Amino acid sequence: MAAKKNKIDGISLSIVILNILIVMVLLTLVVLIYLYFTGKLEPTDVANMDQKASEGAAMSTTPISTVIPETEPDTSDTGEADTTPEETGEPGETEDTTSDNSTVPAVETDEYDEAFFENDLFIGDSIYTGLTGYEFLPDKNVFAKMGLTPESGRSEENGKVDGVTAVAKAKKMKPKRIFIMLGTNGLAYLGNTYMTEQMKLFIEDLKEASPESYIYVVAIPPVTKEHASQGKQPIVMVNGYNKLLRSMCEPIGVVFLDLCSKLQDSSGYFDANYAEADGLHFKPAAYKRMLSFFQKSIKLN
Amino acid sequence: MKKRILAAMIASALMISAAACGNNEKKPDATTAAPKTSAADNANSGSTEKTYKPAADIAAAVLAEMPINSAKDKDREKLEDYFDGLDINTIVDSQFYICASGSSPDELGIFRFDSEASAKAAVTSIMDRLIERKKTCEDYPIMKEEMYKFDDAAVVQEGVWVYYIVTSNNAKAEEIIKGAIG
Structure with missing residues (x-):
């Protein structure tokens, strides 16, 4: 057929x-x-869409405990656990500030949730100006002034930003947490012991202004070898000051966060991947590292 | 039959090409120079007045000669955080760079206002920032070697333009800016 x-x-x-x-x-x-x-x-639109999708998925709903840090918390370095805060009443929140001295990987992506810090206050010097400079955090969450020290931070004359002192800002804001990183500027001329004493007084002022706030004392960052060789912030003084800060924290019931170890290279100097050209200030990656470290250190049950 | 098929294919391809290219209208591209603020588009489009070079282009020319370490540009909406009393609603086009890391005092601001009067009114708040920055850096020992950048730092108003320069070569920066806005 x-x-x-x-x-x-x-x-x-x-x-x-x-x-x-x-x-x-x-x-x-x-x-x-x-x-x-x-x-x-553009060809890159497709690539970026994939990247943004994966970043969004990683940050949106992933609990902190499953965000895998590059290094796991290590309790061996400090000799004792860093102090727990006086008030642990915040439901389900405990602070773990055990530091980790393992080598910081050369390049890593540090995730953090900006919303986590929404009610927090960061007090610092020129390094912390980068938090708003790079727009990691809004102005309301940052009190930062070039050249600020623990001593000038308490000063009505020299410690104001936009007309207010850090203590006044904390009193008005009543932040959930206060992160203080001060001391780099005073290394050259104030002395570590005096600065530690001033830091203690500064913390007392802040506690009085905002009694419910959890206060975290942040270790000052390392410097590069080149910067240290200039003599203003030798690395031995950086480490010495941080050691004193750590010792100061426990008796007064505040938490010490060892940011310094998170930014060091294998030789103990500021890792070039995080350090600005001047060997002292932060590249954007350092801020991400810092915020990620802070968030991961504050464990949520 | 084969000729018919071939003719049909060719005709289809021609028709499709004509349709696809038919929407490629040539519009005056108001965003070619990529001004940072949308107000610049509004000001330029349909205007019979003098056309201005975008602030972004002028700033780029300056930064090509005098780069700012860890430069970060700030949107018009954020200018109020840096310049007290500045009325950003009078700014038509702007480009403002800071050293985001805080490691140097360099800053570069190029602002075009909706009128010469607005430009003049803005000078005070911009100058206040310059004065405050200089004082802050003077008290900051680490900035000692950077203080030369304030020697001939300037806030200058010319017509609807105000520019603010704290760079490694302010004279050169001013020359570039004057050449662009002149």
Whole structure:
């Protein structure tokens, strides 16, 4: 029996279908080429969409305990656990500030949730100005002034930003947590012991202004070898001051966060991946590292 | 038959190409120079007045010669955080860079206002920032070697423009800016 061929006006059906497919492919190609050359479609858009999707997924609902830090908390270094805060009444929140002296990986992506710090106050010197400079945190969460020390931080004359002191800002804001990183500027001329005493007094002022706030004393960061060689912030003084800070914290019931070890390279100096050209200030990666470290250190049950 | 098929394919391809390219209208591209603020588009489009070079381009030219370490540009909406009393609603186009890391005092601001009067009114708040920055850096021992940048730092108003420069070569920066806005 002869096969009956379907034909449309003398053209076989298969040919017609084939033509339609070819036309569709041509059409698609032409449209894509047009969009590409008019700049409405960039190859990187696709790459970025994938990256943003993965970042969003990682940060949005992942509990802190499952955010894998590059290094796990190590209780061996400090000799004793860093002090627990006086008030542990915040439901389900405990602070763990055990430090970790393992080598900081050269390059790492540190995730943190900006919303976690929404009600917190960061008090610091020029290094902390980068928190708003780079727009990691809004102005309301940062009290930072170039050159600030634990001594000038208590000063009505020298310790104001936008007309208010740090204590006044804390009194008004009543932050959930206060992170203080001060001391780098005083190393050259104030002396570690005196600065530690001033830091203690500063903390007392803050406690009085905002009694419910959890206070965290942050170790001052390391410096690069080149910067240390200039003599203003030798690394031995950085380490010595941090040691004194750590000792100061427990008796007065505040928490010590050893940021310094998180930013060091294997030789104990400021890791080049985090250090600005001057060997003292932070690259953006350092801020991310810091905020990530803070968040991970404050464990939520 | 084969000729018909071939003719149909060619005709389809021609039709598709015409349709795809038919929407490629040539519009005056108000965003070619990528001004940072949308107000710049509003000001330029449909205006019969003098056209101004975008602040972003002027700033880029300056930074090409005098780069700012860890430079971060600030949107117009954030200018109030840096310049007390500045009325940002009078700013048509702007580009403001700071040293985000805090490691140097360098800053560069180029602002175009909606009128010369607005530009003049803004000078005070911009100058206040310069004075405050200089004082803060003077008290900061680490900045000692950077203080030369304040020697000929300037806030200058020319017509609807105000520019603010604290860079490693302020004279050169001013020359570039004057050449662009002149």
